[in-house]
Amino acid sequence: MRASRYHLFTLKENPVDAEIISHQLMLRSGMIRRHAAGIYSWLPLGLRVLRKVEQIIREEMDRAGALELLMPSFQPAELWQESGRWDQFGPELLRLTDRHNRDACIGPTHEEIVTDIFRREVNSYRQLPLNFYQIQTKFRDEIRPRFGVMRSREFIMKDAYSFDIDKDGMQHSYDVMDQAYIAIFDRFGLEYRAVNADSGAIGGSTSQEFHVLADSGEDAIAFSSEGQFAANIETVEALPPTGERAAPGATMQSVDTPGMHSIEALASGLKVAPQKCLKTLIVDADDDGLIALILRGDHELNTLKAERLDGVASPLRMAQRDKIKQVLGNDIGSIGPVGLTIKRYVDHSAAAMSDFVCGANQDDKHLQNVNWGRDCDEAVSVDLRNIIDGDPSPDGKGQLRILRGIEVGHIFQLGQKYSESMQSSVLDMQGKTVAPFMGCYGIGVTRIVAAAIEQNHDDRGIIWPAALAPFMLAICPINYHKSAAVKEAADDLYQRCRAQGVNVLLDDRALRPGVMFSDMDLIGVPHRIVLSDRGLGAQQFEYKGRSDQDAQDMPFDNLTSLIDKLVCDPCDTVS
RNA sequence: CGGGGUGUAGCGCAGCCUGGUAGCGCAACUGCUUUGGGAGCAGUGGGUCGGGAGUUCGAAUCUCUCCACCCCGACCA
CATH class of the missing domain: 3.30.930.10 (Bira Bifunctional Protein; Domain 2)
Incomplete structure (x- = not known):
């Protein structure tokens, strides 16, 4: 394919509504165009x-x-x-x-x-x-x-x-x-x-x-x-922690925690690790009531697991704030298991904690040194959370990554x-x-x-794996329109590639080299050959792989073996 | 659907608050110069300012309304 006869329409600037790299690069390289929400040519x-x-x-x-x-x-x-x-x-x-x-x-x-x-x-x-x-x-x-x-x-x-x-x-x-x-x-x-x-x-x-x-x-x-x-x-499945729970230490006490409504705020405010805090989430029950789901502070709720629990509404819904206030008497951000009247489920890891921090069920107050059994009902634990990096693998072999x-x-x-x-x-x-x-x-x-x-790109553009590349090889002649020697060499190479079945793009546009290079990098052509008067004089061409750091000069004798390596399906049959 | 935001040239934006009939950069087109990593100079074309209604002598600008799109939450290849 000759670039002068192809529709190469690349953009320098990113369209503002393209958020992820692949979307930006597909628009910039001219692969797709949008007509309406979620509709593309x-x-x-x-x-x-x-x-x-x-x-x-x-x-x-x-x-x-x-x-x-x-x-x-x-x-x-x-x-x-x-x-x-x-x-x-x-x-x-x-x-x-x-x-x-x-x-x-x-x-x-x-x-x-x-x-x-x-x-x-x-x-x-x-x-x-x-x-x-x-x-x-x-x-x-x-x-x-x-x-x-x-x-x-x-x-x-x-x-x-x-x-x-x-x-x-x-x-x-x-x-x-x-x-x-x-x-x-x-x-x-x-x-x-x-x-x-x-x-x-x-x-x-x-x-x-x-x-x-x-x-x-x-x-x-x-x-x-x-x-x-x-x-x-x-x-x-998140496996329950092994080993005995640590014995309770100091007695439970209440602390003022104004404005600390998240685990991060609480942890930094009280200078304790999130792992020592308890997170209590309130969700809708399937009978119009509320259910408390209790996790360790650094863990995340797993929606699928929660929905399977008896009594929990499916699909899962976080409870309305006003309803929580109405039923529990206090706002979210200071809820905890001590004296909690509604049904609750406790995650295995949360149940294994001792001397933990949790909400006091009173606005702007939390409790420290709380212990299951001693300060509130012993927890019956279930699997509620997403696994995290380093958790034991369910097949018993090593850890999860x-x-x-x-x-x-x-x-x-x-x-x-x-x-x-x-x-x-x-x-x-x-x-x-x-x-x-x-x-x-x-x-x-x-x-x-x-x-x-998304997987293969750099700051210049796309880096196609060979099997998916729209073109396998780009020929960039310098001064194609000025130098008869360069033109002849480029045309020769182009014809030779096509005869061999190499999916090749000849950039015969009257552009400055920088523009050609940028375009070829952007659309992600895996291999590039540059031909110039300078190289021709020395019987050399320049080769660069898309992800190579630098280009290298090669003698013309190497062309044949290079071309052989780039042969793929002969899908480029139009000149 | 709920919450937040934006609509001005192909793309990115300014102008709006304080009404006076639209501008900048990139892209496109022409000419000259330039030619190894997105060139320089000179010139050209392109906009019913998202649509409609209203206020006004006069609306991109103020008011109302409709529409489209984007961002944050529940689906799935």
């Missing part, structure tokens, strides 16, 4: 990357035996009513009516459609196992779209659906997809992790998420330092949920009617692009 440069992601997915899905098809994004309400999801889904499901006033929706996912296809097409176990997949545009009317294509309303997803005659078959199909996902993510050249996504309570490894690692990731994932354990942090990730893939077993509700069945070997066991496997295609940038 993919410009030619961005589309090149998107197509690479799709192609890798397609090849590995095909290799794994899945069959590609394409389902509609406009879906009739009847199917969703059959599965029951027409009523279950909230406003995230974009509903509309056509000219005949028939209800429909724009598909956020395709279990209903694929099950409908299956029940029409398949009627014998002999046709199984079967795995249909598609790469298609989805729509989810997100409450708050943000971060560019990371969380957009319209997005492209690869979704696959497996069908098997029994549970073992489903497990096998799932395992095949697990392997296919590993192959896919390996090929992207991104750092990623597969983690358990199910709650330990349900058991089994029936659900896994694939995360691209990035400091800016929205999810926290935990790993065992020595074992294989890896899971989304929200699902990880925490990394941040971006969820880009999810595989799980659906069982017979849709086949039963939608009365899809096949005949088994005995001629009996059986609802097939399904699995469901998603990859956020558009999100992968953003995640790749």
